[in-house]
Amino acid sequence: MKSFNFIGLKCPLPVLKANKILKNDQENKIFEFLCDDATAPTDFQNLAKNLNNISIEIIDKKEFYRILVKKN
DSSP: OOEEEEETOTTHHHHHHHHHHHHOOOSSSEEEEEEEOOTHHHHHHHHHHHHHOOOEEEOOSSSEEEEEEEEE
């Protein structure tokens, strides 16, 4: 699993950076994104669907979201 910390970045930066990572990384299948933007859960679910990826887990840690995305 590869992890990325996007805490402090506001919409749309986290999802734009994640999009680039998911499209370009051919080695990894599971990615962890840490975000504190309120729209992150919805943005990442939509991104995963658009890229034919599956968002497998979104955990609200109160201060941030832990988002796990699995590439097909």
